[in-house]
Amino acid sequence: MMRRPWSALLLALAVASAPAWAETGPGEVEAGAKAFLPCSACHSVAPGGAALIGPNLNGVVGREVGSLPQFDYSPELKAVGGTWTPEQLDRFLTSPSDFAPGTRMGYVGVSDPAERRALIAYLSSLRAGSGATAAAPAVDFGPGWPAGPGQAETGELCNSCHSLAIVKQQRLSRETWDKLLTWMVEKQGMAAQSPERRALMLEYLVQNFGQP
Numbered sequence: 001m002m003r004r005p006w007s008a009l010l011l012a013l014a015v016a017s018a019p020a021w022a023e024t025g026p027g028e029v030e031a032g033a034k035a036f037l038p039c040s041a042c043h044s045v046a047p048g049g050a051a052l053i054g055p056n057l058n059g060v061v062g063r064e065v066g067s068l069p070q071f072d073y074s075p076e077l078k079a080v081g082g083t084w085t086p087e088q089l090d091r092f093l094t095s096p097s098d099f100a101p102g103t104r105m106g107y108v109g110v111s112d113p114a115e116r117r118a119l120i121a122y123l124s125s126l127r128a129g130s131g132a133t134a135a136a137p138a139v140d141f142g143p144g145w146p147a148g149p150g151q152a153e154t155g156e157l158c159n160s161c162h163s164l165a166i167v168k169q170q171r172l173s174r175e176t177w178d179k180l181l182t183w184m185v186e187k188q189g190m191a192a193q194s195p196e197r198r199a200l201m202l203e204y205l206v207q208n209f210g211q212p
């Protein structure tokens with residue numbers, strides 16, 4: 001598997017560091033985020049992220065099954081009806097093709113119940129950064145996440161997919177941060193930002209997590 005040179009190191013750091021998620025059990029969301037890696041080949045999770053092979057999953061817990069207007073669902077999945085509760089997700093993720101025979105989700109399923117629980121905790125956490133409601137809770141940036149222009153924008157976006165620890169521990173040049181943002185959009189399903197917003201975030205990252 002091809003990785004950027006900084007990839008292995010950063011992943012190791014991300015696994016070793018304490019989770020920055022405010023609302024769930026210790027390590028559960030982090031474990032779910034890790035378990036989500038194979039899913040991310042087909043699903044983006046950022047607020048308003050593009051449909052890949054599968055639909056965007058931001059806010060999927062509590063959402064009506066098969067309801068994103070911009071995604072072409074199978075009739076079999078749509079026929080399930082109702083909303084995605086944790087229990088429904090647990091059944092679906094155990095074996096998508098048993099849950100909704102004919103579904104287009106070409107994935108065998110997750111047999112380990114603990115892994116499914118972690119995945120569902122992770123999916124539930126994806127609502128916080130969605131900005132869908134005015135009352136959305138503020139992101140807990142945690143210690144070491146400096147204030148300054150671009151703080152909220154950068155933190156909310158990056159935190160919608162993974163712990164901010166993965167961002168905080170970097171010391172990258174401007175050029176590398178720039179490439180990383182592009183890579184996050186092209187390969188990791190991050191929603192593309194307006195040029196102004198992207199420039200603001202790049203500046204924030206360079207100022208606070210740049211090369212010393």
Ligand code: HEC
Pocket residue numbers: 003004006007008010011037040044045046049154157158159160161162166167170180181184188189190191201205
């Ligand atoms: C749509 C989801 C998503 C968003 C939004 C997102 N990332 Fe990521 N990011 C990922 C995934 C998935 C990985 C793990 C990729 C891998 O290991 O191959 C990752 C990995 C990383 C890494 C580690 C690189 C590596 O190879 O392990 C850094 C640094 C990073 N992201 C920074 C950011 C920053 C900064 C932002 C916000 C501007 C951000 N990410 C937003 C999905 C996202």
Ligand code: HEC
Pocket residue numbers: 036038039040041042043053054055057060064065066067068072073074076077089093102103104105106107110119
């Ligand atoms: C090979 C691509 C692929 C992989 C891998 C994949 N999915 Fe999917 N997923 C899809 C497709 C396609 C659909 C739409 C299915 C349909 O319309 O029948 C879907 C639908 C879903 C839905 C329903 C969303 C909605 O809007 O109703 C959820 C939840 C979901 N996937 C979660 C996951 C999780 C969690 C994983 C990893 C364990 C995963 N998927 C892995 C392709 C994939």
